[in-house]
Amino acid sequence: MDLTQFIWLVVKAAIMISVVMGAATYAVLLERKVAAAIQWRPGPNRTQIPIIGSIPVIGTWLTRIGIFQPVADGLKFLFKEDPFPKHVNAFYYVLAPLVAFIPAMTTMTVMPFGFFTSDDGSVTPLVLANLDIGILFILAVSSLGVYGIILGGWSANSKYPFLGGIRASSQMLSYELAMGLSLLPVFMWFGGTLNLFDIVQGQSDEWYGIIPQWTIFYQPLSALIFLVALFAETNRLPFDMPESETDLVAGYNTEYGSFKFGLFFVGEYTHVIIGSGVFTLLFLGGWDIPWLGFPDGYLGAVLSVFVFAVKVLLMVFFFMWIRWTLPRFRYDQVMNLGWQKLLPLAIANLVLYAIIIAIIEQF
Amino acid sequence: MAIKVLERKPLSLAERTYLPQIAGGLRITMKNLMKPPVTLEYPDARPDIPKGYRGVPTLVKDPNGREKCVSCQLCEFVCPPKAIRITPGSIPEESETAHVEKAPEEFEINMLRCIYCGYCEEVCPEEAIFLQNIFSLNGLSREELVFKKKKLYEIGGTLPDQHFKWDKKRKAELSGNPHH
Numbered sequence: 001m002d003l004t005q006f007i008w009l010v011v012k013a014a015i016m017i018s019v020v021m022g023a024a025t026y027a028v029l030l031e032r033k034v035a036a037a038i039q040w041r042p043g044p045n046r047t048q049i050p051i052i053g054s055i056p057v058i059g060t061w062l063t064r065i066g067i068f069q070p071v072a073d074g075l076k077f078l079f080k081e082d083p084f085p086k087h088v089n090a091f092y093y094v095l096a097p098l099v100a101f102i103p104a105m106t107t108m109t110v111m112p113f114g115f116f117t118s119d120d121g122s123v124t125p126l127v128l129a130n131l132d133i134g135i136l137f138i139l140a141v142s143s144l145g146v147y148g149i150i151l152g153g154w155s156a157n158s159k160y161p162f163l164g165g166i167r168a169s170s171q172m173l174s175y176e177l178a179m180g181l182s183l184l185p186v187f188m189w190f191g192g193t194l195n196l197f198d199i200v201q202g203q204s205d206e207w208y209g210i211i212p213q214w215t216i217f218y219q220p221l222s223a224l225i226f227l228v229a230l231f232a233e234t235n236r237l238p239f240d241m242p243e244s245e246t247d248l249v250a251g252y253n254t255e256y257g258s259f260k261f262g263l264f265f266v267g268e269y270t271h272v273i274i275g276s277g278v279f280t281l282l283f284l285g286g287w288d289i290p291w292l293g294f295p296d297g298y299l300g301a302v303l304s305v306f307v308f309a310v311k312v313l314l315m316v317f318f319f320m321w322i323r324w325t326l327p328r329f330r331y332d333q334v335m336n337l338g339w340q341k342l343l344p345l346a347i348a349n350l351v352l353y354a355i356i357i358a359i360i361e362q363f
Numbered sequence: 364m365a366i367k368v369l370e371r372k373p374l375s376l377a378e379r380t381y382l383p384q385i386a387g388g389l390r391i392t393m394k395n396l397m398k399p400p401v402t403l404e405y406p407d408a409r410p411d412i413p414k415g416y417r418g419v420p421t422l423v424k425d426p427n428g429r430e431k432c433v434s435c436q437l438c439e440f441v442c443p444p445k446a447i448r449i450t451p452g453s454i455p456e457e458s459e460t461a462h463v464e465k466a467p468e469e470f471e472i473n474m475l476r477c478i479y480c481g482y483c484e485e486v487c488p489e490e491a492i493f494l495q496n497i498f499s500l501n502g503l504s505r506e507e508l509v510f511k512k513k514k515l516y517e518i519g520g521t522l523p524d525q526h527f528k529w530d531k532k533r534k535a536e537l538s539g540n541p542h543h
Binding site: 034036037038039040041042321322324325326 | 385388389391392393395396398399400401402404
């Protein structure tokens with residue numbers, strides 16, 4: 001690998017990181033706006049940046065929709081006093097936010113987000129690293145994030161974070177299984193490939209020109225189990241056991257403040273975005289629009305990225321919609337659902353699709 | 364009264380998966396998401412003050428611009444927290460409204476003492492003092508919140524008058540019936 005190629009890779013990675021980080025911070029804004037709209041409030045609408053904010057119509061509109069709010073939030077995290085309790089285990093206390101944040105950012109390297117058709121008709125995926133075991137990589141690395149939560153909870157040396165850490169570990173353990181098992185039928189369906197790009201390309205047709213061949217239409221049960229497990233993995237309501245602010249103060253991040261808390265926070269929202277992206281890729285056809293194709297060249301590439309971004313945005317919105325609809329499960333209900341309902345269901349689903357696929361292959 | 368025992372039906376399969384219920388919940392939240400916000404953005408938008416609201420007591424003038432208070436001091440006497448202090452004065456001879464005879468030389472209401480009971484408005488025989496719609500007051504010192512006559516007329520403004528008592532009185536006087 002020569003130098004220019006290396007620099008080009010670094011630039012691409014930097015762009016990807018900034019886009020996902022930006023998306024994560026604006027997901028926080030979206031969350032607040034969705035919460036506000038559901039509760040009949042206007043939501044954040046005051047923060048203003050001096051010059052842009054005072055442009056007559058556009059500036060006030062941007063202020064109204066709260067577009068500058070994440071900037072203020074980020075600056076607040078940066079400049080607030082960084083409390084460092086005396087009773088914590090200093091090394092793990094500092095390590096935990098990093099362990100929570102880095103895996104969340106790492107998973108996006110294997111996420112394809114579009115494709116480029118060159119003049120000679122060859123299709124290249126738009127992705128940082130087109131791994132053949134892409135989805136395995138995502139599952140493996142994203143579940144590392146839980147170590148951040150457990151470390152944060154245990155190193156804080158205080159009862160609420162400790163309970164949060166325990167809950168996080170048991171919840172992750174329970175739902176990881178159902179999540180992995182629910183994905184197996186999808187891989188079997190696409191001939192055993194684990195490459196996310198190939199899976200998306202396999203969903204681009206329609207049956208009889210009508211029903212899009214998205215995985216969710218012929219494997220709804222897999223999609224449902226995966227979605228529920230995804231909610232549990234990302235610690236979103238109704239599964240936010242580690243945080244559960246009503247009974248555990250703030251759960252694992254009770255003892256954290258300022259930028260360390262910010263890292264946990266951004267990591268959580270990055271998880272949500274990556275999770276939405278994976279769900280879109282596996283079950284919603286990725287960048288596929290039913291009944292329509294993409295033009296070749298750069299226009300098609302931009303359009304495919306745009307379609308993918310819209311789908312991910314809708315999924316993120318769905319996450320928030322669920323959050324403001326359902327109350328939190330009790331801890332024993334979470335365990336019950338995970339071990340006694342989802343896991344057997346996932347195994348049954350796997351067996352069922354194994355039989356179906358075997359029958360299809362016979363004829 | 365007979366006790367009615369409700370029969371608890373076992374949950375159906377669909378109910379046990381919770382999915383229809385979740386869908387119903389999502390529908391409700393989406394319906395609420397579509398509704399416009401009900402928030403009153405307070406400093407920018409003020410609530411509608413209903414008629415008869417007891418806000419800050421103010422002095423008012425009649426539509427002709429005459430100050431209505433005749434410094435009878437009834438409000439000063441009735442005021443439970445003793446927030447009002449009046450220095451009576453007389454109206455100069457050459458004034459057009461000289462027949463009213465008296466007007467306050469100084470009229471102070473200590474807004475830190477006022478309890479907004481409305482007794483002053485009730486007791487005033489001249490309809491000169493009104494508790495109007497100002498509901499938020501602040502100041503940087505105690506002195507600033509002792510409202511003087513000038514300030515009280517400023518925030519009071521002019522209210523419509525149905526009687527024009529003193530105009531009638533002068534008309535009667537001029538037509539030779541002074542004890543109207």
